[in-house]
Amino acid sequence: NAGVTQTPKFQVLKTGQSMTLQCAQDMNHEYMSWYRQDPGMGLRLIHYSVGAGITDQGEVPNGYNVSRSTTEDFPLRLLSAAPSQTSVYFCASSPAGTGNYEQYFGPGTRLTVT
Amino acid sequence: KQEVTQIPAALSVPEGENLVLNCSFTDSAIYNLQWFRQDPGKGLTSLLLIQSSQREQTSGRLNASLDKSSGRSTLYIAASQPGDSATYLCAVYSWEYGNKLVFGAGTILRVKS
Numbered sequence: 001n002a003g004v005t006q007t008p009k010f011q012v013l014k015t016g017q018s019m020t021l022q023c024a025q026d027m028n029h030e031y032m033s034w035y036r037q038d039p040g041m042g043l044r045l046i047h048y049s050v051g052a053g054i055t056d057q058g059e060v061p062n063g064y065n066v067s068r069s070t071t072e073d074f075p076l077r078l079l080s081a082a083p084s085q086t087s088v089y090f091c092a093s094s095p096a097g098t099g100n101y102e103q104y105f106g107p108g109t110r111l112t113v114t
Numbered sequence: 115k116q117e118v119t120q121i122p123a124a125l126s127v128p129e130g131e132n133l134v135l136n137c138s139f140t141d142s143a144i145y146n147l148q149w150f151r152q153d154p155g156k157g158l159t160s161l162l163l164i165q166s167s168q169r170e171q172t173s174g175r176l177n178a179s180l181d182k183s184s185g186r187s188t189l190y191i192a193a194s195q196p197g198d199s200a201t202y203l204c205a206v207y208s209w210e211y212g213n214k215l216v217f218g219a220g221t222i223l224r225v226k227s
Contacts, residue, residue: 040219042220043205043215048214058214102163108157
């Protein structure tokens with residue numbers, strides 16, 4: 001199993017550009033989520049999905065969009081990048097979102113918005 | 115609001131020492147607590163998961179305990195090695211706070227050879 005994979009590893013965007021961060025898992029996990037990690041702020045939940053076709057907002061959803069058309073993939077879209085979105089983004093997955101299972105994290109995408 | 119605090123923020127120890135990392139949380143209504151390791155520039159690696167009904171979990175040189183009533187967890191690392199140098203994060207899963215892990219800020223551990 002590759003586990004949770006994320007692409008790209010690094011990205012530089014100009015203010016106003018849009019892009020999609022890719023996340024995929026091969027463990028047949030129902031629950032997937034996106035976090036951002038900022039110095040002094042810890043990890044904060046952006047969006048999550050409890051299964052294909054079902055998504056919901058987390059703690060800091062503004063400026064981001066998600067969809068879940070398959071169990072394996074959970075892309076995160078930045079609609080119009082802003083410098084405040086400079087961060088490290090992590091995707092995570094778990095067999096279910098019931099709290100009984102470990103969450104597995106991807107290697108992260110480092111995004112800089114200039 | 116669930117808040118997770120980790121003490122100390124940073125720790126430097128000589129190789130071979132046993133050490134304890136502390137994690138506290140404000141709301142004891144949790145489903146589980148998970149300890150992670152993060153190496154610089156890398157993702158999070160799960161170390162131990164303790165369910166709310168459990169008191170401790172062990173994996174190799176690592177032992178994590180959970181006292182839900184007092185809102186505390188400790189991660190004990192035995193016979194520390196330079197390869198243990200990393201940031202250690204604890205996170206709690208509480209249904210009342212949505213489908214998310216609430217993370218502490220982490221403890222940066224350096225083990226000197």
